Amino acid sequence: MDWAAVLGIAAVLVIMVRYEWPQLKPQMKREKTAYAVLTAVGGALALLLVFYPEMPGPTQGLDALYKPLVKWMDHFIEKRSG
Amino acid sequence: MIEKGKISASQMGKMLYLAILPTAILTTPAITFKFAKQDLWISPIWALCGLIVIFVSLRLHRMYPGLNIVQACERIVGRFPGKIIGFIFPLFYLYFNGIIVREYSEFVVGAFLIRTPLIVVSGSIVLVCAIAARGGVEIVGRFSELILPAFITLFLLIVVPIIPDLQVTNMLPIMPEGIRPSIEGAIVLQTWFSEFLTASFLLPFVADQKKSQKSVYISLLAVILTLIVSNLVTLLLLGELTGNYTYPFLTVARYINLADFFTHLESLFMAIWVLGAFVKICVFFYVTVLGAAQWMNLSDYRPIVFPLGLLLILFSMWVAPNFQELTHAIATSVTLAIITLFVIIPGLLFCIAWVKRRLWIKS
Structure with a gap:
């Protein structure tokens, strides 16, 4: 069950990145960093919540x-x- | 400026009205009833925090035109403290919006879609809201303009058919223990009135600034009036039982039975709730995204909408392990936190700005 959730999270992250990343222009460095950091934080938090729901x-x-x-x-x- | 869209003053008023009312109608009667008993309907009148917050955000916007409270804060107390507050505000908006999404999905799952997992309900509303927020403040403003008439019509469709069943004796005696119980009941309501601080984030985008003041105050009055009506109807119909239900107003909607033909009108309430919660989550989400983009000095807020949407869904799971603890937290620590952050800090900022301006004029 946990691993199904992990797969789901991975799928969501992949869809998000595939959708948004090509729309960011090469000169938008700050936006790219912000996007990457926020997505990484989201992914990490999602994994933590799957494995330690009582956190x-x-x-x-x-x-x-x-x-x-x-x-x-x-x-x-x-x-x-x- | 990140946002190029403009809204009208009346759109801002409608946004604020819809951004505050929906959850207030749903959950407050049960909490307020504990304190105020039959004075339940008087409590919304004590909207002190709303008045303070509106006054502060309007005055701050007059002192620093075109800046919201976070940007004004950097000017008032300097860059570094301003950045700290600028970080706390979007984070708190995200957390608070998480609570709203959770309340929304708990209600939908608990009352209607019993066998649907929570995450499906919260995920879908956040996705819709993220798409709307990506469209910018104009889109959110137009949505609220579009939804408000439907919201009011549906609200009246619940209130009017119930009038013959109301028992006026339920509200007697009025204020048997003086004014105090109704004020105590209003403490939790201050959470909702404090949310009027959102006006500070919308004011810079208003095209007709002269009307904005009137529009915000009308919005506050409308919220108070609607809460009085909904609390009064709940009280007059349910009386002593009001405190026993988690969602008293839903029970009111279920009660309607016109000639055995119009029954199960709670679906109307569901419609109100989904429409209202949509605008509410949208406005709060928009403020989160805008605040975060300003804090990180981005040139555009659109790229971070979806990552923040993901975080919003996660926060809605994370805020509380179950609904009982969430309700308890709303009545205690969340109320305290929101009063500190939305009333006391802006109040202090306003005082500092005022003193600074005075000193500046003197020298």
Whole structure:
């Protein structure tokens, strides 16, 4: 199942690159770099999510960042809905 | 300038209206009801964040014409801090749009296409939105102009047939514990009102600048009014039960039964939802792409649309393991984050810009 997902991701990446790359003109160096980097990040993240679906996400990051306030809000919500 | 298209002020207003309302109608009644109870319908009036954010983005645009908040930020606090904020904004828009895509697909899968995998629903809407966003701000603007009448008609088609079944006693007593519960209920709503910061990214493209101020305020009023109507209808029909449903307004649409002939009108609601979510995701996606292209100093934003679309799909999977945690996060940490980023930071920027301008005039 995992490997089917990997194949799917590879297919999506290939289609994306085959579609977009020829439209980029040779002098557009910055755009090419940006495109390559973003696609690589996307591919890497997709693979990570396939193999480690429980990987902590950005929401957990925000939770950690606002921990005291979130605790206070949770307490508050419980009090009001209880 | 990366974007050469122009939109009219009214198009911008319509874009903002559709970019804020759809998810607000869907999820807020359940969360707001926890706090406000029968004062549910009063909560949308406390749109403080919306007013602050609109004021700040209009004034900043007047001080720095043709620049959005990220570009203005570089002028206000210098290049390096400006670049940091310029990185955070598109990233947060991407993350927030991921939440929206997730909400959209969870709703479609949970209520209608029960046996379809989530990724099919989210993938298809992101693909459509990416194609629209690639067309530029003009295309997104025209889409919202096209979709708004349909949106309002369908909304009225749900609200009007339900009127005979409404029980006015459900809203009594009005404000038994004073004004406080309704304000507490409005805290979560501030997330949606803060989204009016998107105006700052659209203002530079408005052709008739003089009307833009009026148009944004009308948009805010329209959002408040629609939320009051939808919350009121939900409350008057469902009463105490409002808090038990994940999507109270969908339940309202399901309830409609005109002479055993017009039934299952929730398909209308589905239509509203898909149209609205389309514009919402489009506008937010466009802002992400534009912000990212400006941050990287690209000459064109079109090449990075599809890679960012892929990232958007991945973020929609990544934001939360399940829908319960997502709803919890929206009510707590996401609200806090969006208030920090969309209200407090722009507010501070505005204060700094104002003081700077004062000092500059004096010297």
